[in-house]
Amino acid sequence: MQTASAPPTAAPPAGQAGWPSSWTTFPHGIGVGRYIDADFARLEYEKLWKKVWQVAARLDEIPQAGDYTVYEIGDQSVMLVRVDAQTVKAYRNACPHRGTSLADGCGSFPNQRIVCPFHGWRWDLNGNNKLVLDRHEFRDGKLQDGDVALRQLPAVVFAGFVFIHFQPSPPSFDDYIAPVRQWLEDFAIGQMRHYWWKSIRIPANWKVAQEAFMEAYHVPATHPQLDEVGREIVFGDRPGGEMGHHNVHYEAMPNGHGRFFAGPKKPMTGHVQGGSGDLLEKMIARLSLNADGMDAMILQEDVEVLKTLRGQPVPAGSSLGEEYIKALYRRAAEQRRPMPKMTPEVLGSWGGEFFLFPNFLVLPNAGNCEFYRSRPDGNNPDSCIFEVYSSKTYPAGIEPPRARVEPVTMETRKEGFLLVPQQDLGNIPRIQKGLHQGMRQTWLGKEQEKIILNMHRELDRYLKA
Ligand code: FES
Numbered sequence: 001m002q003t004a005s006a007p008p009t010a011a012p013p014a015g016q017a018g019w020p021s022s023w024t025t026f027p028h029g030i031g032v033g034r035y036i037d038a039d040f041a042r043l044e045y046e047k048l049w050k051k052v053w054q055v056a057a058r059l060d061e062i063p064q065a066g067d068y069t070v071y072e073i074g075d076q077s078v079m080l081v082r083v084d085a086q087t088v089k090a091y092r093n094a095c096p097h098r099g100t101s102l103a104d105g106c107g108s109f110p111n112q113r114i115v116c117p118f119h120g121w122r123w124d125l126n127g128n129n130k131l132v133l134d135r136h137e138f139r140d141g142k143l144q145d146g147d148v149a150l151r152q153l154p155a156v157v158f159a160g161f162v163f164i165h166f167q168p169s170p171p172s173f174d175d176y177i178a179p180v181r182q183w184l185e186d187f188a189i190g191q192m193r194h195y196w197w198k199s200i201r202i203p204a205n206w207k208v209a210q211e212a213f214m215e216a217y218h219v220p221a222t223h224p225q226l227d228e229v230g231r232e233i234v235f236g237d238r239p240g241g242e243m244g245h246h247n248v249h250y251e252a253m254p255n256g257h258g259r260f261f262a263g264p265k266k267p268m269t270g271h272v273q274g275g276s277g278d279l280l281e282k283m284i285a286r287l288s289l290n291a292d293g294m295d296a297m298i299l300q301e302d303v304e305v306l307k308t309l310r311g312q313p314v315p316a317g318s319s320l321g322e323e324y325i326k327a328l329y330r331r332a333a334e335q336r337r338p339m340p341k342m343t344p345e346v347l348g349s350w351g352g353e354f355f356l357f358p359n360f361l362v363l364p365n366a367g368n369c370e371f372y373r374s375r376p377d378g379n380n381p382d383s384c385i386f387e388v389y390s391s392k393t394y395p396a397g398i399e400p401p402r403a404r405v406e407p408v409t410m411e412t413r414k415e416g417f418l419l420v421p422q423q424d425l426g427n428i429p430r431i432q433k434g435l436h437q438g439m440r441q442t443w444l445g446k447e448q449e450k451i452i453l454n455m456h457r458e459l460d461r462y463l464k465a
């Protein structure tokens with residue numbers, strides 16, 4: 001996992017008194033200082049990151065007892081440890097003796113013993129100290145177990161994620177996750193397992209990076225291959241037409257969460273852009289663009305399922321999309337592979353997105369999913385660590401590989417990422433650069449960019465608390 005460099009140390013501005021107008025969340029846009037000011041990043045560390053539930057890991061990073069992975073946000077370093085099949089614990093990554101970090105990156109503790117590399121103090125996976133060399137030397141021989149136990153943080157496992165909180169008595173996780181809980185359960189996100197995971201340091205604020213994925217309004221310009229009509233309107237002289245992103249609906253949810261999803265006209269139920277031609281071949285071409293361009297959400301194995309419909313007439317009363325869905329579920333049943341619940345609400349959300357405040361995006365599909373996580377990088381508001389994950393359900397009996405992150409750099413992004421994320425990554429540093437050009441605020445579309453505004457309003461609730 002890429003780690004963040006040292007965070008700021010100066011005190012944040014004091015509440016409203018130190019609140020410049022450039023930090024304002026306007027009714028129609030966002031004050032630019034929120035993306036470029038080091039003081040704002042400092043305030044986020046103090047008031048947001050230390051006070052919010054956040055995704056620290058996927059369980060796939062720590063599948064076996066004794067496995068660990070380190071999550072870092074600013075200067076906070078947390079060790080997630082798999083204790084047994086049911087238990088994951090989060091510890092401050094520091095030795096109680098003189099502070100040494102006990103773990104780095106991702107790995108397994110030999111013999112399930114956590115041993116400090118400096119003087120060899122040792123703990124079991126539950127954080128109980130098992131060895132202090134020359135224990136009589138310390139505290140006049142009266143060292144208590146509690147003096148030398150690892151310091152635990154609140155951690156909750158939900159939907160295959162490990163959420164953590166830095167406060168010893170955090171607000172209720174159930175309340176925090178309530179608006180999206182049912183969705184994540186219905187999509188079988190918890191049964192999805194590691195496929196691939198990449199991390200890249202981007203020269204942009206963490207919010208700039210994630211907001212590039214919080215609307216579909218950017219598709220015609222950024223991903224012109226995905227919208228023929230939009231491409232001709234943006235780059236040609238076509239006066240208008242039905243663009244794919246107009247079928248997307250947005251919902252701002254409580255707690256800063258949000259979602260978008262396809263409306264009734266969507267490829268999954270038979271809507272394919274364009275006039276004439278063989279609908280099935282168009283749908284194969286369309287899904288192949290996603291599979292080849294992302295290797296996430298829609299995978300080549302799904303396109304192969306669609307191809308099995310060649311030469312089969314669509315029964316009266318059905319549609320191509322419905323037949324495709326049936327074929328996907330048939331395959332899943334044969335493979336004894338978990339799939340999303342087959343309800344109209346869930347099917348209508350395939351290809352959409354769920355945003356988990358403050359920094360996690362879930363893009364579910366038919367038994368597979370893409371995730372994004374964006375984090376600040378030290379006290380530099382112009383840098384972030386951005387991760388992209390592809391996960392899927394696996395056929396019964398197949399053990400997925402342990403999740404390990406593959407680092408990618410801006411220089412290697414063309415080899416490291418496929419076309420669609422490459423296109424997004426190309427824009428993000430340009431946004432950050434533009435925000436430094438003296439503009440006061442950005443403008444947000446009322447519907448199509450409303451989950452960005454909703455996120456900033458929740459952020460303000462934390463920062464002004
Ligand atoms: S610092 Fe860890 S044992 Fe000394």
Ligand SMILES: [Fe+2]
Pocket residue numbers: 212213218222223420424
């Ligand atoms: Fe995009």
